[in-house]
Amino acid sequence: EADIYQTPRYLVIGTGKKITLECSQTMGHDKMYWYQQDPGMELHLIHYSYGVNSTEKGDLSSESTVSRIRTEHFPLTLESARPSHTSQYLCASSDTGGLGELFFGEGSRLTVL
């Protein structure tokens, strides 16, 4: 069982609010990722980090930002949420020798009204 936790699991907020989605892992993995998942299932990489103080943008452009101050923590922030940000956000981690095997959290479902 993977030990990667996301909070909140569900969030409904109004337009213009600032939100932070939390992601923590207890496996000591150096690599962490954020994916956005469409209602139609497809997974899009929006941010990743290969270690503390290292963050990169993914394949899908996103208005969100991330930080990696501690190995175990990789929060995602939206400064001003809009309805177009409504989606499922999945956090994942992997270790150095894992050939890219990812361990996913259960996701945060964001709805912006």
Added chain:
Amino acid sequence: QQQVKQSPQSLIVQKGGIPIINCAYENTAFDYFPWYQQFPGKGPALLIAIRPDVSEKKEGRFTISFNKSAKQFSLHIMDSQPGDSATYFCAASLNSGGSNYKLTFGKGTLLTVNP
């Protein structure tokens, strides 16, 4: 440009049937091909994976077939059960430098196994 193409988008089979999900890739530098299974309300979880130097891998009722020359790989589920109903993603991994790997996912297949 989608680097990993997955089909079909959805699939319905009867219990005991053998659903087959296919994926094709473009980049010959991919060196690891995992399949992920996702149940509703959960994150994807690694199901089974294969390296390109192997043509087939079995784990329980799940089998990956790999055709390196055709740049295709597929997932077969033997004796499928209603509990196998989930979304399945194929993926391909590429070394992006040092010990860093980057996964590219297919678009997913929603499998329904009817009782």
